[in-house]
Amino acid sequence: ETFDWLDELAGLPVIVLEWGYSSAGDIMRPEDVIPNEIDNHEQKKWCFGWETGDEVLPHTFEMQGRYITEAMEIIGERAVGQYYYHWKDSQKCSCGEDDCPMEANWGFVDVNGGLKPSYYAMRDAIAQMKR
Numbered sequence: 001e002t003f004d005w006l007d008e009l010a011g012l013p014v015i016v017l018e019w020g021y022s023s024a025g026d027i028m029r030p031e032d033v034i035p036n037e038i039d040n041h042e043q044k045k046w047c048f049g050w051e052t053g054d055e056v057l058p059h060t061f062e063m064q065g066r067y068i069t070e071a072m073e074i075i076g077e078r079a080v081g082q083y084y085y086h087w088k089d090s091q092k093c094s095c096g097e098d099d100c101p102m103e104a105n106w107g108f109v110d111v112n113g114g115l116k117p118s119y120y121a122m123r124d125a126i127a128q129m130k131r
Contacts, residue, residue: 003078013079014078014080015079015080016075018084018085019071019084020064020068020084020085021068021071022046022059022101022102022105023063023064023089023105023106023116023118024104025102026045026058027046027056027058028043033047040102041102044097044099044100050067061118062117064116064118065116065118065120066117066121068121068122069124069125072129073125085106086106088107088111088113089105089106089109090105090107092104
């Protein structure tokens with residue numbers, strides 16, 4: 001929908017900036033989410049997961065890889081470029097806490113440099129685009 005809207009608005013090539021899906025962190029219960037009043041860093045939980053219509057998928061290594069696979073199918077068809085956030089997981093969140101998942105688990109590799117499913121998903125998506 002957003003690509004269609006941008007095409008109608010400007011009709012120019014699109015570059016997708018800083019997109020991704022975190023590979024860790026629990027999701028708050030919907031009744032605990034108060035818009036514009038929740039501090040995810042304080043809760044150390046997400047207000048959202050990947051909503052597929054039937055279910056909300058968690059933030060795991062496997063779901064991060066799946067998200068990249070599915071997103072790259074769309075991005076590859078509709079954008080002229082993209083920037084994925086981030087190469088490597090961080091030990092600490094930007095809030096300074098080790099156990100806060102908000103800004104620490106977006107990478108293709110874990111904190112020790114081990115390859116995650118997201119690495120393989122992006123590698124395969126790029127290979128598919130070359131065909």
